[in-house]
Amino acid sequence: MGPTLSWLERCHYRDRLRGARYSALADAEGFGEVCFALEAIGMRLLRQEGQLGSYIRELYELAKDSDVLHHVATEFPVLFASFSALYRTVQNARNDAMHSGVYARHATEAAIALCIALEEALMKEQDFKRVTVGDFMVRSPVAVQPWQPVAYARQLMLTHSFSFLPVKIDHDWLLLPEVSVAKFLHRKEKRKELLAKEIREVGGLKESGAELELVRACLVSEASEVDTLLAEADASVQTLWLVDDGHGGLAGVLSPFELM
Numbered sequence: 001m002g003p004t005l006s007w008l009e010r011c012h013y014r015d016r017l018r019g020a021r022y023s024a025l026a027d028a029e030g031f032g033e034v035c036f037a038l039e040a041i042g043m044r045l046l047r048q049e050g051q052l053g054s055y056i057r058e059l060y061e062l063a064k065d066s067d068v069l070h071h072v073a074t075e076f077p078v079l080f081a082s083f084s085a086l087y088r089t090v091q092n093a094r095n096d097a098m099h100s101g102v103y104a105r106h107a108t109e110a111a112i113a114l115c116i117a118l119e120e121a122l123m124k125e126q127d128f129k130r131v132t133v134g135d136f137m138v139r140s141p142v143a144v145q146p147w148q149p150v151a152y153a154r155q156l157m158l159t160h161s162f163s164f165l166p167v168k169i170d171h172d173w174l175l176l177p178e179v180s181v182a183k184f185l186h187r188k189e190k191r192k193e194l195l196a197k198e199i200r201e202v203g204g205l206k207e208s209g210a211e212l213e214l215v216r217a218c219l220v221s222e223a224s225e226v227d228t229l230l231a232e233a234d235a236s237v238q239t240l241w242l243v244d245d246g247h248g249g250l251a252g253v254l255s256p257f258e259l260m
Contacts, residue, residue, distance in 0.1 A: 004045060005044070005045075005122070007135075009044070010122040010123065011122075011135055013037070013040070013041050013044070013122055014119050014122045014123060016037045016040065016041075017034075017037050017038075017041075017115045017118055017119050017122075018115070018119060019033070019037075020033035020034040020036070020037040020115060021034065021111075021112050021115040021116065021119075024108050024111055024112055024115075025112065030108075031093065031104070031107060031108050031111055034090065034111040034112070034114070034115055035052060035090065035094050035111075037115070038052060038055065038059065038090070038114070038118075039051075039052055039055065041055075041059065041062070041118070042054065042055025042058055042059055043055070045058035045059070045061075045062065046058050052090070052091050052094050053091055056087055056091075059083075059087065059118070060083055060084075060087075062118065062121050062122070063083045063117060063118060063121050064121070065120075065121035065122075065124035066083075066117040066118065066120045066121040066124075067120065068080060068116075068117055068120060069082065069083050069117045069121075070083075080113075081110065081113065083114075083117070085110075086110045086111075086113055086114040086117070087114060089106070089107055089110035089111075090107065090110055090111050090114060092107075093107035093110075093111075123135075130225065131225065131226045131227065132222060132223050132224060132225055132226065133220055133221065133222050133223070133224045133225075133226060133229070133241065133243055133252075133254050134222030134223065134243075135226070136226065136254055136258045136259055137222070137241075137243050137251070137252035137253060137254040137258070138252050138253050138254070138255075138258060139251065139252040140252070141166065141242075141243075141250050141252055141253040142156060142160065142162070142165070143165060143166040143167060143168070143250060144156065144165050144166070144167045144176065144199060145167070145199075146167055146168070146169045146198070146199050146200035146203070147198055147199075147200060148198065148199060149195060149196050149197060149198060149199070150181065150184065150185070150194060150195055150196075150197050150198075150199060150202070150212065151195035151196065153165055153167075153176055153181060153199060154181055154185070154195070157178055157181065162178070163177065163178050163238055163240070163255075164176065164177055164178070164238070164240045166217060166240075166242055166250060166253065167199055167203070167214065169199075169200055169203065169204075169214075171248075172216075172217075173217040173219060173242055173250075174203075174205070174214040174215065174216060174217055175214060175215050175216075175217045175240060175242075176199065176203065176212070176214055177213070177214075177215060177238070180212055180213040180214065181212070183213070184202070184211060184212045184213075187211075197212075199212065217240075217242045218239070218240075218241050218242065219241075219242050219243075219244045220241045220242070220243055220244070220254070221243065221244055221246075222243055222251060222252075224241075226259060229241060229254075230256075230259070233256070239255065239256055240253060240254075240255050241253065241254040241255070
């Protein structure tokens with residue numbers, strides 16, 4: 001089944017599954033987005049429109065490229081459900097109007113697990129090609145502006161579970177780490193005053209003695225090789241690569257999270 005999808009198609013459907021998974025994580029109502037993504041892939045593989053149940057054979061063949069579903073799951077059945085179990089749960093939930101409480105959470109958990117497995121399967125072709133940042137990066141990245149208050153950066157971090165936020169001060173891209181925000185807001189001064197401070201007013205590199213510590217960002221291009229970035233990464237340091245768009249802005253971001 002693998003050769004029927006081009007590499008660009010695989011990346012496209014991987015991104016769609018990932019987006020649907022994020023929606024489902026944020027809200028159980030996002031379960032429907034997972035179903036739409038599965039149907040889109042199934043229709044592409046089957047070459048005709050049908051219902052979710054119509055695509056089980058095609059998606060099962062695709063899922064064979066998932067090492068988790070077809071190797072790890074058989075060794076650890078208590079920890080990982082099979083493809084059939086996950087798919088049937090999602091299919092039954094899609095056909096059932098009862099989407100609340102424990103039932104909804106169980107269906108959403110199955111949908112998320114199925115997305116993760118199919119994302120892995122779709123990217124299996126990376127074994128046969130040179131993998132670049134552009135294949136995995138998250139486009140349309142969220143960044144903060146230097147004139148925005150610390151309160152806004154805090155809100156973005158809590159809303160999206162971000163560990164870092166990019167910010168461009170003068171002509172340099174820097175990163176605002178979550179630990180810096182926590183340390184800044186737990187000082188002795190009044191919290192409401194600290195929250196209202198502009199990032200450029202209090203933020204800077206450690207050597208500058210800034211109140212809100214920023215760190216230098218690592219800029220890469222879409223053509224940068226993933227293997228090289230990982231080989232140079234320090235496992236003891238949290239990493240976020242910023243992808244330069246060639247015009248002083250950001251084309252995207254890449255974290256180890258996307259590479260797992």
